[in-house]
Amino acid sequence: MSSDRTDPARHAAVPSLPAHAYFEADAHERELRRVWRRHWICAGRAEEIAAAGEYLAVRIADRGILLLRDEQGGLRGYLDSCRHRGAALCPSERGRFPRAAIVCPYHAWTYDLQGRLLRTGARPPPEGFDRDAHGLRPLPVREWSGFLFVCLDPDPPPFAAGFDQPLERLDAWRLADCVSAHRSVLTIACNWKVFWENYNECLHCPGVHPGLSRLVPIYGRGLLEARDDPDSRPQTAGGEPGTGDGLRHGARSWTTTGELVGPEFPGLGAADRQAGQVYVTALPSLFVVGHADYARAVRMRPLGPETTELRVDYLFPREALAMPGFDPSPAVEFAERVLGEDAAICETNQRGLRAAPQARGVLMPEEYAVRAFHDWLRAEGAID
Ligand code: FES
Ligand SMILES: [Fe+2]
Known part of the structure; x- marks a missing residue:
């Protein structure tokens, strides 16, 4: 008004x-x-994921979101859903992925901190399977004053709009x-x-x-x-x-x-x-x-x-x-x-x-x- x-x-x-x-x-x-x-939704504080591999699992608007710190100190956000059959990847609300590998608890598909699919569990994928097309789904993220923001829309509004x-x-x-x-x-x-x-x-x-x-x-x-x-x-x-x-x-x-x-x-x-x-x-x-x-x-x-x-x-x-x-x-x-x-x-x-x-x-x-x-x-x- x-x-x-x-x-x-x-x-x-x-x-x-x-x-x-x-x-x-x-x-x-x-x-x-x-x-x-x-x-843009505020989902945590930067100090909660200070080191590489540390993550937060948050649920916003019925969507599971995984926020993590990568090896370069960057903030990354993904939908918390395995590209195999959709299992949630985060074992708890907050923790650290050992050896910088996100391993799905269901059949052990494994991703790196950039969200790339590294392994399809114990078995090699079939001929012609496009590994690059099965990385984690990224979300826009932003840090402001030590607050972590994420947007579920891949095409987010200007950050300052809210x-x-x-x-x-x-x-x-x-x-x-x-x-x-x-x-x-x-x-x-x-x-x-x-x-x-x-x-x-x-x-x-x-x-x-x-x-x-x-x-x-x-x-x-x-x-x-x-x-x-x-x-x-x-x-x-x-x-x-x-x-x-x-x-x-x-x-x-x-x-x-x-x-x-x-x-x-x-x-x-x-x-x-x-x-x-x-x-x-x-x-x-x-x-x-x-x-x-x-x-x-x-x-x-x-x-x-x-x-x-x-x-x-x-x-x-x-x-x-x-x-x-x-x-x-x-x-x-x-x-x-x-x-x-x-x-x-x-x-x-x-x-x-x-x-x-x-x-x-x-x-x-x-x-x-x-x-x-x-x-x-x-x-x-x-x-x-
Ligand atoms: S659902 Fe993740 S490996 Fe099967
Ligand atoms: Fe009040």
Whole structure:
């Protein structure tokens, strides 16, 4: 939708999506096809596959994907399916292929890390068999700030298309050099769109997030950004897109105490340090929030029409983890509380949608970013 804040259309109430779009199998399949199998999807962190032969097996939109590090340090992605009779090749979610050979567990067809078929098990192939035509099916892959992306469409959209900010927006955090000090994985009983809608508004913040609303005063007023303040004068209503309005007086990070738990990122400018939180969103699978001393990355993927998995990483510079007494738990505890509150309210939303399948809710002007998300889904052909 228009980002022009003076656009009258932005200040109208508009219908939301029909409730059945949040649980019907046909609607879900269409979204998998139009969104999840066409866009760049974040599937892991670079540090998870650092050495040659290390792999991750991920399932996105009902497709098994194998991501691995080749001998040159390059990232490679393949459909996790043997070219003989289709068996999955990865024995676990994460591991290392010994001797740089991917050996199918079924009849031992063997591939190298470039995906080339080396051997058809114990028996030589018959005369005329084209080995070169039976390599693993490659997928487009890309690394950004230490995040691994893969696309199920061999002809992917421009990488930056899903991002709401320039790709360099978080460069000062040097996320490629950061490592996860803590990871949590949770499954929420809601449609993936419910989670993104909730992410895209702060009307719920005063009621759902009392602690966060104390830390971030603008959230306590139900506003996403300082620029949304109806009382702000034009000269103070600016602010960088994607940043909040700062933390409560004296607080420096998203932690239980408001104190830092690690050293401040040295490259941050004053505005980014004072913002309290800097968001970058990469639809449909990732958002990253930069704080003064850590960054939080939330990856998501639908496991079914009413089940969404979240993986949250707390990223710190490698040196911070090595510091004596380093303890990320005040950050983890604070953010997990907020996430738990969001997960619970998303499940409440999902339960209610089931009650009136044909009904549509209504979006208020303050929910302009939810509306923009719906416009994006429409533009993708994922919904009517
Ligand atoms: S299915 Fe892989 S070797 Fe037979
Ligand atoms: Fe929330």
